[in-house]
Amino acid sequence: MQAVKAEIIAIGDELLYGQIMDTNSHWISQELDAIGVRVVRKTTVGDNRTDILTAFEEASKRADLILITGGLGPTQDDLTKPLLAEYFGCDIVEVPEAVAAVSSYFLRRGREMTPLNILQGHLPTCCTYVPNPVGTAPGMWFEQKGCYWMSMPGVPHEMKKLMKDFVLPKLPQIFDLPVIYHKLVKTAGIGESWLADLIKDWENALPPHIRLAYLPSLGHVKLRLTAFGTNKDQLQQEVAAQIQAVLPQIEKYVYGYDEETLETAIGKLLKNAGKTLALAESCSGGYVSHLITTVPGSSAYFQGSVVPYHNAFKEQLLGVNSETLSTHGAVSEETVAAMAKGVRALFHADYGLASSGIAGPDGGTEDKPVGTVWIACAGPEGVETRKLQLTQDRMLNIQLTGVAVLNLFRTCFLPKHK
Amino acid sequence: MQAVKAEIIAIGDELLYGQIMDTNSHWISQELDAIGVRVVRKTTVGDNRTDILTAFEEASKRADLILITGGLGPTQDDLTKPLLAEYFGCDIVEVPEAVAAVSSYFLRRGREMTPLNILQGHLPTCCTYVPNPVGTAPGMWFEQKGCYWMSMPGVPHEMKKLMKDFVLPKLPQIFDLPVIYHKLVKTAGIGESWLADLIKDWENALPPHIRLAYLPSLGHVKLRLTAFGTNKDQLQQEVAAQIQAVLPQIEKYVYGYDEETLETAIGKLLKNAGKTLALAESCSGGYVSHLITTVPGSSAYFQGSVVPYHNAFKEQLLGVNSETLSTHGAVSEETVAAMAKGVRALFHADYGLASSGIAGPDGGTEDKPVGTVWIACAGPEGVETRKLQLTQDRMLNIQLTGVAVLNLFRTCFLPKHK
Numbered sequence: 001m002q003a004v005k006a007e008i009i010a011i012g013d014e015l016l017y018g019q020i021m022d023t024n025s026h027w028i029s030q031e032l033d034a035i036g037v038r039v040v041r042k043t044t045v046g047d048n049r050t051d052i053l054t055a056f057e058e059a060s061k062r063a064d065l066i067l068i069t070g071g072l073g074p075t076q077d078d079l080t081k082p083l084l085a086e087y088f089g090c091d092i093v094e095v096p097e098a099v100a101a102v103s104s105y106f107l108r109r110g111r112e113m114t115p116l117n118i119l120q121g122h123l124p125t126c127c128t129y130v131p132n133p134v135g136t137a138p139g140m141w142f143e144q145k146g147c148y149w150m151s152m153p154g155v156p157h158e159m160k161k162l163m164k165d166f167v168l169p170k171l172p173q174i175f176d177l178p179v180i181y182h183k184l185v186k187t188a189g190i191g192e193s194w195l196a197d198l199i200k201d202w203e204n205a206l207p208p209h210i211r212l213a214y215l216p217s218l219g220h221v222k223l224r225l226t227a228f229g230t231n232k233d234q235l236q237q238e239v240a241a242q243i244q245a246v247l248p249q250i251e252k253y254v255y256g257y258d259e260e261t262l263e264t265a266i267g268k269l270l271k272n273a274g275k276t277l278a279l280a281e282s283c284s285g286g287y288v289s290h291l292i293t294t295v296p297g298s299s300a301y302f303q304g305s306v307v308p309y310h311n312a313f314k315e316q317l318l319g320v321n322s323e324t325l326s327t328h329g330a331v332s333e334e335t336v337a338a339m340a341k342g343v344r345a346l347f348h349a350d351y352g353l354a355s356s357g358i359a360g361p362d363g364g365t366e367d368k369p370v371g372t373v374w375i376a377c378a379g380p381e382g383v384e385t386r387k388l389q390l391t392q393d394r395m396l397n398i399q400l401t402g403v404a405v406l407n408l409f410r411t412c413f414l415p416k417h418k
Numbered sequence: 419m420q421a422v423k424a425e426i427i428a429i430g431d432e433l434l435y436g437q438i439m440d441t442n443s444h445w446i447s448q449e450l451d452a453i454g455v456r457v458v459r460k461t462t463v464g465d466n467r468t469d470i471l472t473a474f475e476e477a478s479k480r481a482d483l484i485l486i487t488g489g490l491g492p493t494q495d496d497l498t499k500p501l502l503a504e505y506f507g508c509d510i511v512e513v514p515e516a517v518a519a520v521s522s523y524f525l526r527r528g529r530e531m532t533p534l535n536i537l538q539g540h541l542p543t544c545c546t547y548v549p550n551p552v553g554t555a556p557g558m559w560f561e562q563k564g565c566y567w568m569s570m571p572g573v574p575h576e577m578k579k580l581m582k583d584f585v586l587p588k589l590p591q592i593f594d595l596p597v598i599y600h601k602l603v604k605t606a607g608i609g610e611s612w613l614a615d616l617i618k619d620w621e622n623a624l625p626p627h628i629r630l631a632y633l634p635s636l637g638h639v640k641l642r643l644t645a646f647g648t649n650k651d652q653l654q655q656e657v658a659a660q661i662q663a664v665l666p667q668i669e670k671y672v673y674g675y676d677e678e679t680l681e682t683a684i685g686k687l688l689k690n691a692g693k694t695l696a697l698a699e700s701c702s703g704g705y706v707s708h709l710i711t712t713v714p715g716s717s718a719y720f721q722g723s724v725v726p727y728h729n730a731f732k733e734q735l736l737g738v739n740s741e742t743l744s745t746h747g748a749v750s751e752e753t754v755a756a757m758a759k760g761v762r763a764l765f766h767a768d769y770g771l772a773s774s775g776i777a778g779p780d781g782g783t784e785d786k787p788v789g790t791v792w793i794a795c796a797g798p799e800g801v802e803t804r805k806l807q808l809t810q811d812r813m814l815n816i817q818l819t820g821v822a823v824l825n826l827f828r829t830c831f832l833p834k835h836k
Contacts, residue, residue, distance in 0.1 A: 015447075025462075029434060041463050286704035293704060294816065303727055304726045309720050
């Protein structure tokens with residue numbers, strides 16, 4: 001089977017001048033990759049006749065599928081439609097169905113339609129009209145000499161709607177696509193190279209139709225297994241078996257699969273066990289509470305938090321002993337353990353988590369340089385603490401502390417709630 | 419003066435398959451735009467010989483400047499260096515200075531250098547070696563028939579270092595660039611179209627060499643003034659005079675200029691006035707505290723915060739009256755005002771801010787649908803409150819509440835501390 005080659009062309013001056021980041025091409029890449037279409041090139045050009053026509057010509061020589069975003073607005077800057085008509089040598093005529101759709105779009109919003117908007121329902125005679133229910137610029141589908149073209153608006157949610165409703169379902173009908181199955185295994189608490197070392201024997205023994213990729217991000221590493229074949233159920237079973245085979249070696253780092261995040265994963269743990277959580281955040285400054293409360297329904301297990309940004313409040317609100325603070329300092333195992341216990345009591349929670357550290361850029365000493373962070377988890381069984389030695393960068397230190405605090409909770413909680 | 423035309427080529431399979439978003443090209447666009455170099459095309463190709471050579475050839479026909487990122491790693495997948503040598507018809511030889519730089523990079527980190535790493539110090543004879551102090555892949559500068567080429571690593575902070583240290587200072591020496599001066603005026607609390615309406619007379623009267631752009635983002639609108647000419651000081655004065663002219667109409671929405679953010683702006687206000695702040699965050703769940711504590715030195719004015727995720731803690735910690743809660747509900751003007759006063763007292767702060775709302779997706783009622791949020795600012799002069807009617811999206815509601823809370827503080831604080 002010959003791989004289907006796709007090119008993506010993004011059109012608009014605002015993309016070239018750095019006013020808008022082209023997130024469309026990235027999203028399209030991911031969607032095409034997931035169904036086995038190979039993107040071989042992405043091009044961005046401005047609102048310029050020659051540049052756009054050149055991009056069309058170059059792409060047509062190489063690709064089986066050309067996806068175009070942008071340049072479909074109602075004003076004269078927007079050249080995609082007339083240039084597609086010119087490229088394919090056809091006229092632009094009124095398409096009553098398309099004009100009706102634009103007019104109904106305005107009607108639903110109680111807004112006036114301008115003559116320019118009516119022109120959005122005029123389309124090249126050689127294209128198939130693709131309705132856009134969430135905007136005013138229709139999609140246009142072209143076929144020429146075995147090459148397929150789709151023109152879509154640049155507004156991300158409009159483009160995505162047309163891709164999901166029309167393009168992605170159509171591609172398997174036109175092309176002989178491989179069956180592909182992806183599974184993400186998500187880990188925290190271990191670096192990419194350590195993880196790779198841990199599972200290298202398993203990785204080397206993977207069959208050729210199952211590929212492994214390491215996708216590292218801040219404090220996390222995702223393992224992506226991609227299986228190619230002809231039968232989706234079978235691929236799914238094979239991948240599941242491979243994950244079962246490697247799991248004993250990496251189980252303590254795996255917090256979830258696919259769309260799960262650390263915060264949804266610990267939410268699930270707490271909800272299932274009927275337990276609750278509270279947080280005392282010093283150096284993380286509210287970031288962990290923010291992560292936890294982004295999860296819908298978190299009020300079922302999250303009691304609340306305190307950010308005690310000065311020692312007086314660590315004493316007053318969390319009951320940290322003033323001697324502990326004066327003897328060991330705010331950034332110490334003793335203080336962070338007392339904070340975790342204190343916040344657990346304050347919020348009547350089953351578990352209390354705490355962070356205290358030097359986020360930087362100032363405040364470091366020789367003993368405790370910038371990036372020194374203590375974290376703790378207090379529960380019915382006692383307190384566990386961990387020391388982190390992070391970076392010079394304040395924002396990075398806050399984010400890495402956030403991941404470490406959530407992951408500490410997971411590793412403290414799990415063995416007791418199997 | 420003929421505009422200098424630049425093309426950007428990003429190289430790497432991971433960019434085509436959607437594993438990594440190409441933020442490099444976007445950043446480079448912004449930097450080039452700021453100095454008057456016109457980006458006419460961006461291209462992304464994979465780790466494939468023919469595709470890369472084609473991209474080189476096509477770009478060389480159109481551009482005065484070609485900036486290449488990626489494909490410079492030590493492994494065999496990385497083709498940029500050998501293909502540049504092939505394209506320019508020259509050999510790759512050891513550059514002792516470059517090998518020494520790679521070896522010193524590893525030495526500083528106490529890590530072993532592999533034979534593959536040594537090869538990173540071998541470079542095409544026709545290039546100028548550009549040292550990379552923050553990584554192992556050097557930059558390479560080429561000149562051919564009036565076209566200039568720069569190859570840089572794909573790791574964003576390495577690319578940025580080479581751009582800032584070498585490319586951006588070099589361009590004005592090579593090219594006859596226009597003098598351009600940019601100034602950002604940052605606003606919050608007003609939508610793009612309202613702002614445009616407010617200043618349309620001023621905008622229409624701008625001289626042709628000063629351009630205005632509206633750059634909206636979550637809860638903010640930035641006004642970008644760009645002036646073109648021959649004398650930077652004069653442009654700066656002209657732009658300053660234009661801003662002075664429009665300021666009376668928009669002053670209450672303007673929180674800062676250029677790199678300032680809402681959180682650095684309010685930090686400056688508090689620091690200058692010697693005042694302190696505390697927060698009670700219900701629906702914003704720690705997000706505002708997080709924003710405030712990302713600012714270095716925020717401990718000088720930030721006392722701390724409480725996230726009381728249940729009514730019991732609004733009573734217990736913030737002293738909100740149980741009758742207030744039962745009569746008006748947690749999401750009400752009365753409750754949020756009491757929270758702001760309570761947290762101000764708890765943390766002995768000059769100002770207390772509070773949020774309470776229905777972030778969603780569940781929990782809405784007919785009276786108080788999802789997206790209903792109350793915010794308050796309590797100070798020595800009393801309490802100010804505001805009601806927000808936001809969206810259906812939980813994350814968006816949290817972020818928009820964050821901006822609104824910070825902006826409410828600014829508008830309460832400013833009139834009293836002029």
